[in-house]
Amino acid sequence: MKVDALVLGSGPSGASTAYWLAKGGARVLIVEAHPLPRTKLCSGVLSGWSGREVMSILDPSELEAATLGWLTHTRVETRDGDNFVVPHHPIRLVDRASFDHALVVRAVSHGARLEDGTRAIATHRQGGKWEVTLAHGGKTRRVEADIMVDACGAESPFAALVRGPVQGQVALAVEAKGVPLPAGNPLTMGRIDMSLPGGYFWLFPHSDGTCGVGGGTTDRRLWPSFPHLVRHYWRNRGVDMPDRMPGHRLRYLRLGTVARDGILLVGEAAGSVEPALGEGIRGALVTGRLAARAILSGGDACLRYRSAYALQVRQWLWRREVGAWMAGRIPLPRTMTWPWVGPQVVKHFLGPNVYHGVRRVGESKNHPMGRLA
Numbered sequence: 007m008k009v010d011a012l013v014l015g016s017g018p019s020g021a022s023t024a025y026w027l028a029k030g031g032a033r034v035l036i037v038e039a040h041p042l043p044r045t046k047l048c049s050g051v052l053s054g055w056s057g058r059e060v061m062s063i064l065d066p067s068e069l070e071a072a073t074l075g076w077l078t079h080t081r082v083e084t085r086d087g088d089n090f091v092v093p094h095h096p097i098r099l100v101d102r103a104s105f106d107h108a109l110v111v112r113a114v115s116h117g118a119r120l121e122d123g124t125r126a127i128a129t130h131r132q133g134g135k136w137e138v139t140l141a142h143g144g145k146t147r148r149v150e151a152d153i154m155v156d157a158c159g160a161e162s163p164f165a166a167l168v169r170g171p172v173q174g175q176v177a178l179a180v181e182a183k184g185v186p187l188p189a190g191n192p193l194t195m196g197r198i199d200m201s202l203p204g205g206y207f208w209l210f211p212h213s214d215g216t217c218g219v220g221g222g223t224t225d226r227r228l229w230p231s232f233p234h235l236v237r238h239y240w241r242n243r244g245v246d247m248p249d250r251m252p253g254h255r256l257r258y259l260r261l262g263t264v265a266r267d268g269i270l271l272v273g274e275a276a277g278s279v280e281p282a283l284g285e286g287i288r289g290a291l292v293t294g295r296l297a298a299r300a301i302l303s304g305g306d307a308c309l310r311y312r313s314a315y316a317l318q319v320r321q322w323l324w325r326r327e328v329g330a331w332m333a334g335r336i337p338l339p340r341t342m343t344w345p346w347v348g349p350q351v352v353k354h355f356l357g358p359n360v361y362h363g364v365r366r367v368g369e370s371k372n373h374p375m376g377r378l379a
Contacts, residue, residue, distance in 0.1 A: 009033045009119075011301055012138055012151035014126055014164060016042060018287055019273025020157030021109035022294025025063055028118040030302040035149060036113065037140060038122040039158075043107035047181050047254050048286075049210050049218055050074060050105070051196075052098040055280075056288035059295070063112055072104035075213040079195040087201070096194075099210055099218075129154070129164065136268055153301050155270045157294070160257035165275040168266045177205060177284060180233045180253035181220030187211050188244040199239075203228065206283065207239055219245055222256070222284055256284055264315050265308035270297045278319055292319060 011027050013020045016038035027034045052060060060069065077097040082090045114120050121142065128139040136154045139146055156165045187193070191211060199207040205223030212218070221236040228235060237247045256279060264276045271293075272278075278289025296318060300311035 007035070007147070008150045009035045010151070011035075011153045011155055012037065012126075012136065012149055013118075013155045013157060014162070015157030015159070015273070016110045016120065016122065017046070017106055017157055017159075017273060017290060018109055019275075019278075019290035019294045020155065021106065021113050022059075022063065022291045023155050023157065023272055023297050024113035024118040024294075025109065025116060026295050026298030027301060028113055028116040030298065031117075032298075032302060034113070034118040035151070036110065036118055036120045037124050037126055038110075038120070039125045040122065042110065042120075042122045043103045046102040046106065047179065047252055048102045049181065049208055049220070050100045050102050051077070051210060051285070052100055053285050053288060054095070054097070055285070056291060057098075059288060059291035062295075063291070064108055068108045068112070069098070069100075069105075072100045072108055074099045074101050075211060076194055077196045077210065079192070081195055081197045083197075083199040083201060085201050091195070099212060126164070129167075131267060134268070153268055153270065153307055155272055155297055155301075156275050157272045157290075158275060160274045160277070162275050164269065165271050168269050168271055169263060175224050175258045175281075177222050177224045177256045177258070178229050178232055178253060179205075179220060179222035179256055179284070180236050180251040181218055182248050182251045183218045184216045185219055185248070186246050187215050187217045188246075190244075191217075207236065209240070209243075209245070217245075219247070220251070224258075256286075263312060264293075265297075265300075265311045268308065270300070270308065270311050272297050276315065276319075278323070281323060289319065289323075 010032040011023075011034050013024045013034060013036045016036050020036060024034045024036050077099065078093065080092050080094065082092060110120060121140070124140050124142040126138050127141045127146070130137045136151045138149050138151060138154065140149060154164070156162050156168070158164065191197070191209070193211050193213060193215070195211065197207075197209040201207075202221055202223055204225030205221060207221040209217055209219045219240050221232070221239065223232065233251045233253060236251065240247050257274065258277070258279055258281045264271045273290040273293055274286060276289075276293050278293050279286040280289065293315065296314040297311050300314060301307045303310055
């Protein structure tokens with residue numbers, strides 16, 4: 007079998023790449039190791055940064071079917087214990103299994119071919135093309151592709167062929183879904199608590215009266231007991247937490263290159279995760295679109311993609327990386343913290359022009375991290 011592009015991974019980055027390639031008339035094969043649809047640990051917030059990208063792929067009805075709820079306010083607690091409520095434009099919360107599957111179905115509807123439950127077990131570069139051995143149900147076969155797109159995440163062995171060993175910061179995140187929403191928390195108000203060293207706690211309500219709650223941190227000292235720490239924190243806040251919480255590692259990469267020898271990295275494999283709050287959907291969709299455009303334009307797809315990534319992704323990430331570094335190291339006086347931090351946190355996460363002001367709602371008498379010691 008011969009294709010123009012072989013896409014490894016069917017998450018938002020892989021589905022975005024396949025969609026734009028298939029829409030441009032390319033022969034595309036998506037290979038996914040897991041049966042679809044599959045669950046993914048993620049808060050499911052479609053930030054203001056990702057909204058435009060999503061609407062360029064999915065119809066409103068498709069997006070509505072994956073919607074869990076909406077946020078119109080976000081409550082932010084700072085490391086000093088101040089509390090703010092920040093009103094903003096409605097922000098959508100989605101179920102990642104349904105959302106990711108809708109993106110893949112959209113790509114398939116435009117001509118992409120999907121093979122789930124299939125693994126790429128070997129690759130060979132010959133004559134400017136890739137020969138990839140695929141395994142499914144105990145059988146193997148070969149596919150020849152002009153370009154290979156790796157959307158399998160930061161630790162994909164194929165991505166290592168492009169960028170070498172994985173480097174960069176690692177975060178550990180744990181989350182529980184379907185948890186009863188605590189009494190008094192509005193259905194449209196999310197909560198972000200920045201008091202966690204190296205990360206933050208979150209709670210995002212769903213319209214069915216449940217919520218997703220969790221926490222994430224890059225502070226390795228907290229990792230051994232991190233699920234217990236997150237459960238303890240939210241139980242103290244009146245949330246009926248389960249005894250077990252799934253978790254995963256999230257890498258913030260620093261890359262030398264995102265394309266080489268006919269392999270293009272997209273999504274987390276390309277280091278596109280936002281470094282301050284870990285938002286990855288926007289970067290996944292953008293890198294997929296840029297990779298597809300580079301392939302369809304002809305010529306050296308790797309060169310075109312590297313240039314587009316440097317201009318449209320790397321600069322965006324760099325500004326947020328600097329902002330995250332400054333926020334963690336430059337102390338602000340309390341008179342500056344309460345009117346400045348709330349809007350900046352929400353703006354940083356949700357995108358520009360989404361908030362309408364900030365209202366201080368009080369000060370925590372007992373700092374949350376003090377109760378976790």
